[in-house]
Amino acid sequence: MKILIKNGHVIDPVNNIDGIYDILVENDKISEVAKNITTSADNIIDAADKIVMPGIVDMHVHLREPGREDKETITTGTMAALRGGVTSILAMPNTQPAIDCAENVELLKSIINKTAKANVFICAAITKERLGKELTDILKLKREGIVAISDDGSSVDNDELMLPALQKAKEQDILVISHCEDKLLSAGGAVNLGIISTRLGLRGIARESEYKRVERDLKLAEKAKARLHIAHVSCKESVELIAKAKKKGIKVTAEVTPHHFSLNEEAVLGFDTNMKMNPPLRNKDDLAALKEGLKNGIIDAIASDHAPHTENEKEIEFERAEFGVIGLETELAVSITELVKTGLLDWLDLAKKLCLNPARILGINKGTLGAGCDADILVVSPDKEWVVQKAEFVSKSKNSAFLGKKLTGAVEYTICNGRTAYKNPDLG
Amino acid sequence: MPGAWTRKDLLGLEDLSKEELELILATAESFKEVSTREIKKVPALRGKTVVNLFYEPSTRTRVSFEIAAKRLSADVINIASETSSVRKGETLIDTGRNIEALKVDIIVVRHNYSGAAVMLARHVRASVINAGDGWHEHPTQALLDVFTLKEKLGRIAGLNVSIVGDIAHSRVARSNIWGLTKLGAHVTVCAPQMLIPPAIEQMGVKVTNDIDEALRNADAVNVLRMQFERDEENAFPKQLEYFKNFGITKERLEKAKKDIIVMHPGPLNRGIEISSEIADGANSVILEQVTNGIAVRMAALFLVAQANENITHEDTD
Numbered sequence: 133m134k135i136l137i138k139n140g141h142v143i144d145p146v147n148n149i150d151g152i153y154d155i156l157v158e159n160d161k162i163s164e165v166a167k168n169i170t171t172s173a174d175n176i177i178d179a180a181d182k183i184v185m186p187g188i189v190d191m192h193v194h195l196r197e198p199g200r201e202d203k204e205t206i207t208t209g210t211m212a213a214l215r216g217g218v219t220s221i222l223a224m225p226n227t228q229p230a231i232d233c234a235e236n237v238e239l240l241k242s243i244i245n246k247t248a249k250a251n252v253f254i255c256a257a258i259t260k261e262r263l264g265k266e267l268t269d270i271l272k273l274k275r276e277g278i279v280a281i282s283d284d285g286s287s288v289d290n291d292e293l294m295l296p297a298l299q300k301a302k303e304q305d306i307l308v309i310s311h312c313e314d315k316l317l318s319a320g321g322a323v324n325l326g327i328i329s330t331r332l333g334l335r336g337i338a339r340e341s342e343y344k345r346v347e348r349d350l351k352l353a354e355k356a357k358a359r360l361h362i363a364h365v366s367c368k369e370s371v372e373l374i375a376k377a378k379k380k381g382i383k384v385t386a387e388v389t390p391h392h393f394s395l396n397e398e399a400v401l402g403f404d405t406n407m408k409m410n411p412p413l414r415n416k417d418d419l420a421a422l423k424e425g426l427k428n429g430i431i432d433a434i435a436s437d438h439a440p441h442t443e444n445e446k447e448i449e450f451e452r453a454e455f456g457v458i459g460l461e462t463e464l465a466v467s468i469t470e471l472v473k474t475g476l477l478d479w480l481d482l483a484k485k486l487c488l489n490p491a492r493i494l495g496i497n498k499g500t501l502g503a504g505c506d507a508d509i510l511v512v513s514p515d516k517e518w519v520v521q522k523a524e525f526v527s528k529s530k531n532s533a534f535l536g537k538k539l540t541g542a543v544e545y546t547i548c549n550g551r552t553a554y555k556n557p558d559l560g
Numbered sequence: 561m562p563g564a565w566t567r568k569d570l571l572g573l574e575d576l577s578k579e580e581l582e583l584i585l586a587t588a589e590s591f592k593e594v595s596t597r598e599i600k601k602v603p604a605l606r607g608k609t610v611v612n613l614f615y616e617p618s619t620r621t622r623v624s625f626e627i628a629a630k631r632l633s634a635d636v637i638n639i640a641s642e643t644s645s646v647r648k649g650e651t652l653i654d655t656g657r658n659i660e661a662l663k664v665d666i667i668v669v670r671h672n673y674s675g676a677a678v679m680l681a682r683h684v685r686a687s688v689i690n691a692g693d694g695w696h697e698h699p700t701q702a703l704l705d706v707f708t709l710k711e712k713l714g715r716i717a718g719l720n721v722s723i724v725g726d727i728a729h730s731r732v733a734r735s736n737i738w739g740l741t742k743l744g745a746h747v748t749v750c751a752p753q754m755l756i757p758p759a760i761e762q763m764g765v766k767v768t769n770d771i772d773e774a775l776r777n778a779d780a781v782n783v784l785r786m787q788f789e790r791d792e793e794n795a796f797p798k799q800l801e802y803f804k805n806f807g808i809t810k811e812r813l814e815k816a817k818k819d820i821i822v823m824h825p826g827p828l829n830r831g832i833e834i835s836s837e838i839a840d841g842a843n844s845v846i847l848e849q850v851t852n853g854i855a856v857r858m859a860a861l862f863l864v865a866q867a868n869e870n871i872t873h874e875d876t877d
Binding site: 325326327329330331332333334336402403444447448449450451452 | 759
């Protein structure tokens, strides 16, 4: 099976390619990237005026299976991913059961092998049942092929547990992903603490609940010399702390979600529960700091924190509604609209944030278009405008923060492992 | 005369323009006289059905809405879900749609969650009047406070009004702040710091923790009920200490303007936020507030019902 992608504007940060090239795919690998490849192929894609970039590596996704197949399954989640240009996913372990032992990794792998439509990598829990009481067996989990550990959704509150977790992760060279939240400081909050929580009469989530925990985890990571990744950074102080830590040589990386860099707390006015997520949308200064962090490299990656919830869990009173929004199908377009079209990032930067950097952080061989690499490739129509419609989501859940929003940039083809896995019906 | 009212719902005062506020007040003024007639009834809402859907215990607001609706000749049904159908599993939206299926025209909703009325209004074609949602808004209470003040002092613009008490958890405070500031009053909020919500000065008010300062130039003081019964977070100072530091007493009022208007949304905690001699004294307009509540709620019911007749409904989803 051969696919030839002709005349696309190819973006590959590893090989510093930013120009018009052809790409030849043979079976599941990229065999050649060059000007004017002339060969026969089973499928020739005319990519003139299109961006051709690596498939997105989304390192923060809740696929919900096993346990909450009413919200999402590995099939629907990976199909949604392909629509959004995501070819590799890191699946978070807060499933039912939690991915906290070899047997549960086995279970998850068997579902992935049978039903996944894109590449799914596994993040296991730091503590058993994610309860923050007892560490999981990192060595055994690593032997099962997991690439990171996290209690995402919760933070490990006990320093005397988090430090050994980081030390063991260091021994096994496993990445620790930290959801930074001190629940004593955020307790009961539904939105950012400030003028908006005051106006709406909602309990607020103090920014300290995030950055004080970032500060602690950085200290512990330094002590353990471990690799730490800060999930869904939402506030200015966190960015500043990460910047200082990087300067100091602490092995820390960080991600931001498209909703956190594109929406501020005012989006919650009107009590739209699709604007309720954890961490909450913050203020305009925070948005500026997050964008600046992306530009200057303090924030390494963009990840969706795709968090599907049913309508029953969202269409209720604001404070009772679940936290979280879906993001796989909009993250590329939101990033193009908010970061590339505004001139903040160029396409090479964007490919680093969405593809290469997350792959490198996870230590997986993805995120680039070099010859010999896995053929995970996107053909993107960079100027295509579209409106986010509930009915068009492939994800089982529809809880998007971008419903009704006009975005620029759409995936035309997603090639995953050498196969045309998605073709946009409105394009091409 | 201000322009026409076009909103299907009355959910809060934050969204209203000065003109809309003035229109409700003017409408209330014309309805006030109805309650003084021998036959206290006009046919304005004859054939309309009003449901009072109360998820929180309330007597005065519920009764006030009921009387207001009846004086407009509407049929009134009271649903008290104090045991909460939430616990029985029915969502607020489902409850709202079921009520609407009974061909109800106006749902008056009181709910313990902020934003509940807003959410309900999005999902039903019936008019929704917010009778208090969580800590968010209680628009008709603020309107009756403003109405009473205007009746007493002839104007709102330029008045100094202080709101004293648990500002953080008070929907009455929030609605009063929006209503008063939009109409040109200078508003000060006064409470122990732990009961002042963050960034509230961005709502256009002054903040003080000193009761004497709050009273000094005030034309009116609105004394909020201290809800010690809801003290989940253990944030309240001891009741007596509160009275000592923030209670409205004769001694404190002697230092204030002689004709200062004293308001309270009720029910009173005598000896906690206000002394009996002030509550019952010459400066108090507390019972007039209750009377005016009927006129204001008649106006609200009338305006939303009228506006909803003129709206062409598409799917509410």
